[in-house]
Amino acid sequence: MQAADAKARAALKKNADSDSTLGKPTDAVAFTKLIQDDGTEYYVGQHAITDSKRQVKVFAWKAPLIMRMREATAENPSNVRSRRDFTTAINENRIINIDDVVFAELASRIASLDDPALAVIEGDELLQEALGRGRTPELQQIVQTIQAAQSKLIRTPLERLLVIQGGPGTGKTAVALHRVSYLLFTYSDQLDPRDVLVVGPNPTFTRYIRQVLPELGDENVNQTDLQGMLSVTVSVTRKEEPAVAKLKGDGRMDELILNGLRNRVRRPADDTRFTVTGRTWAVSISPEDVDDLVENLLPLNYNNGRARFRTALMSRLGVLVRRGFDNDGTRLGRDPQELLRAADIENFVERVWPRLTPPQFLSELFGSLERLVAAAPRAFGSEEIQLLRRQSASRISEESWSKEDLVLLDAVQSEMSGATETYHHIVVDEAQDLTPMQLKAIANRSSGGSMTVVGDIAQSTGNWARNSWDDVVDELERKYEAEIVELSHGYRVPRSVMDLAADVLTQAAPGITPPVVVRDVAPGPQFRSVDLEEDFDAAVLEVVKAHSGVGRFVGVICPDSRRQDLEELLDREGVKWNDADRGGLSQSINVVSPVAAKGLEFDAIVIADPERIIEAGPEGFRMLYIAVTRTTHYLNIVHPAGHLPEVLGGTSQPVTESVAVPITGELDLDDDGPSAERSINGNGSIDDVSISSPEHSLPVTADDTRPAPTDSFSDVAAGDRASRRARTIDRHAEDVLDDLKDTVAPHLWRAVLERALEQMRSEP
């Protein structure tokens, strides 16, 4: 049976969700039993199961009642006495393990602990088992182990602008997708899967996440990357200079486009005469008449305005024809408009209000300095206008377009037609990188402002790398005020790796706290120093093969400058590998650029030359932070001898163009940063000791964890620390000055700085 409308479809789907035939016969019937204080029992599974009298035997995980009960914690059991988790054999509906949590008992056990929440997560066997599993090229659903903090976000009501901030691996993507499933279930009378749009940063990411919703029983949700979301399809053949790319993402481009379109409507310089069939006289339209006709139509979208202009013109000319007949004293026996020549009308409309396509408009705008100057809002500088100016191709089909142009073409399309497909709920992943123009394109597609926006400010890179959610929220806030909520536990990255990442974070995003890690995994980060440049790629390959040889899902994160050589070596050696920057992921070896690695995860990450990743920038430290945090288990860092960056415990100081300014949280000016004080010992665990660097302390072996520190280097370490601190302070001071210069008149600098210090001191 076909459902005629969205509501009926939703009702059918809801019924189907409680149909015991959903899911495979080998799926677990239920995975949890919740028992309330009064003894009532609730079985929970992937799908609801009802008996012949339509009594629910097993509740779907996403039923609001169940979600609320699963948020029970030891401190706040909310009428839930105990929870029993069942583990079933894979592809066999047979229980192989049972784990019981009795909340009162748990409460007394953890009462004395420093961080009870963490202790509970660490002690959650089912979760730990799930996190320890090997990864695949597709993200998996997490219904059985959703954590209380995640559940609260999943359950946030539909009509919200929810922003989820969280460090790497805190489950933001997983939460956003499970939220979609929850919303489709709970608001099935208002929300059809086709009303939901999930937007990711690139096609590889979309492929990586696309199975989660169908696995949860939700087909037909639109999942796409940003480029795929746009309404204009032209192929991208042009790469912009960074300054041009940044400018084209600027929100002011919207106004430039609007002005540019309005400027295309032109009044003729002289009167225009229109022949009247069968008459010796003609009717004419003056420039002032055109002004009158156009005035009220300009605020309409361009195409609609054009159509209305044509109608208004015809009716005005009709009046003039009728008047002419009256003056002649002749009877007009038909519609006066029929006496006008269609070609004359079309030519005139085309002269005043030309028919345009988005590519034609943009090509002509960028190709004319005069048009650009006329369209540029006052805030545009002359250098900015020059940045946009380019030679138009002689034929529109030969014009070259950049990916930044695509967003502009989309904006032109929407200004022209006023019609963009809209969605009731939009999920935006990796939102921290989006340009204002991209954000506008997304906001344009939201029918009422209901969105789930996820990302991590510390991983914000690109031309619009940012240090807060403020401007993102400004672009997206229409009907609802944004609620920014943070996830603080990291489920992906093992502790020893996150400790290393935390050192990188001090440079990447000072002031941001790394996630609280919930698992330990041996062996911790492994370092490999390579003496000769000609041996470098072979050393990377050796490490990669060691992982792929035992069936691990490997990501090789490689800076662009090393990419071609590495790819050639892989091909020469006949190694099967996959280019993760184009298309999808393969089960075994995937070569990926730092920026495309965002959002992905692998069993093993091999970083080839971290120093070059930092130097390639922009936001090189953030790129390295992203690279380090992609692993669920193994991390290998291969570097040329003497070129291990200081933030990873080496001695090299990569030359970077930009250093992120502090973001949030307290500034601890006396903090030397953990990188100066920590080292990883031979077992991969971390000791709080002072050392200089592994390269000073021991000869570098072929494949080595960072060696244990020795006391004899503590003086060097102190000296290093002092000079590093001085350099860090210098850099930040320069950043603060740059910001001041950009935003405050010079005579106010001192007062502003003094006031800022005062405010900092008075903050709790």
Ligand SMILES: Nc1ncnc2c1ncn2[C@@H]1O[C@H](COP(=O)(O)OP(=O)(O)OP(=O)(O)O)[C@@H](O)[C@H]1O
């Ligand atoms: N409650 C959970 N139970 C089991 N696995 C979980 C849970 N939460 C998160 N994970 C797992 O942790 C990993 C990281 O999750 P996810 O990719 O959603 O994190 P993220 O915050 O989006 O990371 P990034 O910032 O790197 O994009 C995934 O493998 C996910 O399945």
